[in-house]
Each structure stands twice: as C-alpha cells, then as structure tokens.
Amino acid sequence: MKRKEKILEILKEKQEITAKELSNIFNVSEMTIYREIKELEKAGLIKRKHGAILLNTEKEKEVVKVPNCPICEKPITRAHPYKITVENQTIETCCEHCGLMMHKQLEDKEVTALTYDFITENPISALNAYYVVGSSAIPCCSPSVIPFASKEDAEKFKKGFGGEVMTFIEAYNEIVNKMHINMKSCCSNEPVVFTIKDLKEKHS
Ligand SMILES: [Zn+2]
Ligand SMILES: [Zn+2]
Known part of the structure; x- marks a missing residue:
C-alpha cells in the first residue's frame, strides 16, 4: 500500500x-x-x-443516492425517467411500464404525466404519446412500453422490433391487465425456477 x-x-x-x-x-x-x-x-x-x-x-x-422505482424497486438510472405529478408531488418510475402501473395506483387522482420520446428524448405529455408495447426491445421492464411523439415513428420502430403501437389508454389497459394476471413478473429480481428438460420439451 x-x-x-x-x-x-x-x-x-x-x-x-x-x-x-x-x-x-x-x-x-x-x-x-x-x-x-x-x-x-x-x-x-x-x-x-x-x-x-x-x-x-x-x-x-456528495455521492448522489439513486432513488428506486416505487413499483419494481429497481434503481432509476435513466436521464429522463417517467414522471407523474399528483397534488404538487412528482413521482418518478424506472420506465413507462412501471409508470402505467403507477397510474393504476392513482386511478381516481388528477394527474399530469411526462414521458420522453425514445429517439429524440424530447419531453411529451404522456397522454399524447404513442407507445410500442411488447416489442423485442426491452430497455427496462417487460413487456416494454416505448414512447414516441409521433405515430409514424412508433410504426417505424414496430417494423424493426415488433410489438403493437398503442395510445396511452390502450397501453395502460394492456399493461395493467397483463400485470394483474402476472404481478411483478416484469421486474422481479427473484430467480426463475426451471429445468432444462422442461425447456427442451417446450422447444421441441
Ligand atoms: Zn420500475
Ligand atoms: Zn422499468
């Protein structure tokens, strides 16, 4: 030393x-x-x-403590996390997927929400954005929800990565219904139990 x-x-x-x-x-x-x-x-x-x-x-x-997503508890590492403002308080979630899950918890509250175009990173009102849901691009939680300012850009993205182009409320219904059946599977850090035998059978 x-x-x-x-x-x-x-x-x-x-x-x-x-x-x-x-x-x-x-x-x-x-x-x-x-x-x-x-x-x-x-x-x-x-x-x-x-x-x-x-x-x-x-x-x-001085070391900045990274806040964790209130839905999945992952650390929020994105420069522009999804933001929901409710009663003068802003809640950030790790991604749009968890943002929609947060909206479910705030169902009867008056809120505003801000998201950022996936490509340009320009802010968009979440309500006016188009989302590619369930594509093969999974930057954070799954099924992924990727926001775009224009429908054309969302369609272009879909061509490359699959998924469906949805409006805010369509994406909300899709994620909330899926996750209701399969709660926490998106972001859980718990190990998935499997046997190679099962996997082989499923793929044969
Ligand atoms: Zn999250
Ligand atoms: Zn996430």
Missing part, C-alpha cells in the same frame, strides 16, 4: 491526526508528510482543522 493510501486508512480508524504523528508512524520528515497531505487535500479526500488532519466526509456525502 502506498503511504497516501495508508494515511487515509489511519484516518478512517483515528478520525484525526497531526502531521507530526504521521511523520513518527512512517519515520519520514514532516516535510514529506506535508507534501502528501497537500495532495490528498487537493483531491478533496482530507481537510485540515486547527493543525489536525481529518477525512473530508463532505466529499462522501
């Missing part, structure tokens, strides 16, 4: 330390320690306070 890494390890244990103590531990001059301390400080890893050296914990706090 390099000395700089060791200094960080020591700080994790001890919370704070002085350059003099470090120079004793490593048996090097305080000047050498100061040089390394300066580099660590520049990198934002440590800070100095009243002559003591401390870990820079603010740096750790």
Whole structure:
C-alpha cells in the first residue's frame, strides 16, 4: 500500500491526526508528510482543522443516492425517467411500464404525466404519446412500453422490433391487465425456477 493510501486508512480508524504523528508512524520528515497531505487535500479526500488532519466526509456525502422505482424497486438510472405529478408531488418510475402501473395506483387522482420520446428524448405529455408495447426491445421492464411523439415513428420502430403501437389508454389497459394476471413478473429480481428438460420439451 502506498503511504497516501495508508494515511487515509489511519484516518478512517483515528478520525484525526497531526502531521507530526504521521511523520513518527512512517519515520519520514514532516516535510514529506506535508507534501502528501497537500495532495490528498487537493483531491478533496482530507481537510485540515486547527493543525489536525481529518477525512473530508463532505466529499462522501456528495455521492448522489439513486432513488428506486416505487413499483419494481429497481434503481432509476435513466436521464429522463417517467414522471407523474399528483397534488404538487412528482413521482418518478424506472420506465413507462412501471409508470402505467403507477397510474393504476392513482386511478381516481388528477394527474399530469411526462414521458420522453425514445429517439429524440424530447419531453411529451404522456397522454399524447404513442407507445410500442411488447416489442423485442426491452430497455427496462417487460413487456416494454416505448414512447414516441409521433405515430409514424412508433410504426417505424414496430417494423424493426415488433410489438403493437398503442395510445396511452390502450397501453395502460394492456399493461395493467397483463400485470394483474402476472404481478411483478416484469421486474422481479427473484430467480426463475426451471429445468432444462422442461425447456427442451417446450422447444421441441
Ligand atoms: Zn420500475
Ligand atoms: Zn422499468
């Protein structure tokens, strides 16, 4: 381990330390320690306070915690997740599939919803978008629901990847009915139980 890494390890244990103590531990001059301390400080890893050296914990706090989808609990990683606004609160879901499932939970509430064209990433009111449902392209949950601003673009996509072009309410009915029968199968991380024998029989 390099000395700089060791200094960080020591700080994790001890919370704070002085350059003099470090120079004793490593048996090097305080000047050498100061040089390394300066580099660590520049990198934002440590800070100095009243002559003591401390870990820079603010740096750790900056790490953005990825919120999870309220429907399937997957982390939301897309730049533009599906957004539903209800009573001044915005709920984000991992994808349009889970967005439609969320609409089911908010059935009698007044909502607005925003989606983003799959190709251009331009925002569209979810109600006005066209969706390719159940294509072979599955960027997130299955059956996938992929939004487009224009019907022509959705049809073009369908030509390449299959599925059906649907309006908002058609897509909603399709997903909610399918998932009602087969709840959580879309995004469950649980292992699927199978035997090779069964699979072979199904494919023969
Ligand atoms: Zn989800
Ligand atoms: Zn999803």
